[in-house]
Amino acid sequence: MAQKADLERDLHDTLSRIEQAHAKPLLSTSFGAEDMVLTDAIARSHRKISIATIDTGRLPDETYQLWQSVTEHYGVKIEAFFPAAPAVESYVRINGINAFYESVAQRRECCHIRKVEPLGRMLAGHGAWITGLRRAQSAARSTLSAEEFDGANKVVKFNPLIEWSDEDVWEYLGEKRVPTHALHARGYPSIGCAPCTRAVAAGEDLRAGRWWWENETQKECGLHVAAGPIA
Numbered sequence: 389m390a391q392k393a394d395l396e397r398d399l400h401d402t403l404s405r406i407e408q409a410h411a412k413p414l415l416s417t418s419f420g421a422e423d424m425v426l427t428d429a430i431a432r433s434h435r436k437i438s439i440a441t442i443d444t445g446r447l448p449d450e451t452y453q454l455w456q457s458v459t460e461h462y463g464v465k466i467e468a469f470f471p472a473a474p475a476v477e478s479y480v481r482i483n484g485i486n487a488f489y490e491s492v493a494q495r496r497e498c499c500h501i502r503k504v505e506p507l508g509r510m511l512a513g514h515g516a517w518i519t520g521l522r523r524a525q526s527a528a529r530s531t532l533s534a535e536e537f538d539g540a541n542k543v544v545k546f547n548p549l550i551e552w553s554d555e556d557v558w559e560y561l562g563e564k565r566v567p568t569h570a571l572h573a574r575g576y577p578s579i580g581c582a583p584c585t586r587a588v589a590a591g592e593d594l595r596a597g598r599w600w601w602e603n604e605t606q607k608e609c610g611l612h613v614a615a616g617p618i619a
């Protein structure tokens with residue numbers, strides 16, 4: 389119990405520090421469990437931290453349902469960023485609607501158009517970027533730092549839940565009665581685009597359901613690969 393209290397205290401201390409030290413801090417959410425912990429912590433304390441999401445155009449219905457629930461439950465505004473329509477139109481015209489299954493290059497191009505480019509617009513003008521990344525989510529994330537500098541977007545990136553376990557996240561969500569994504573109960577620990585995310589089996593890596601047809605080392609979408617530790 390003491391450890392859980394410590395985690396929550398540390399989370400609020402980190403959010404306070406970010407608020408005080410950085411202009412216009414922003415939480416990016418995809419409405420997964422970790423993002424809901426952060427949304428709850430921010431909304432419950434009426435922090436001056438804005439919340440935004442990227443609507444890739446390929447999200448599952450359950451994500452839109454939770455998005456609506458979150459705005460009603462907390463009364464917060466969640467700003468939406470969308471891919472540039474000409475880029476999506478061109479990609480689909482040339483490659484087809486589901487070309488991301490055909491090669492890693494095509495998948496990365498789709499992620500760039502639908503996620504990475506909108507993220508750049510989302511972060512523009514913000515002095516801090518808050519994410520729900522955790523070390524326990526995957527082998528690729530096991531070496532994450534609590535604070536990093538995202539060179540691509542020129543912003544300091546904070547991962548306040550970096551030390552939280554799966555159990556810590558779900559204890560928080562249950563205790564505070566936080567609305568959660570319906571797909572978690574159907575075996576989806578990680579929430580992403582509908583055609584690129586599936587349920588995982590017991591014991592599998594938490595991100596095993598993302599781009600499941602690809603090699604493990606290739607499985608990031610480009611949103612979280614450019615950061616380096618703060619010197």
Ligand code: SF4
Nearest residue numbers: 488498499502581584
């Ligand atoms: S996760 Fe899939 S559908 Fe979504 S942007 Fe990436 S490749 Fe495209």
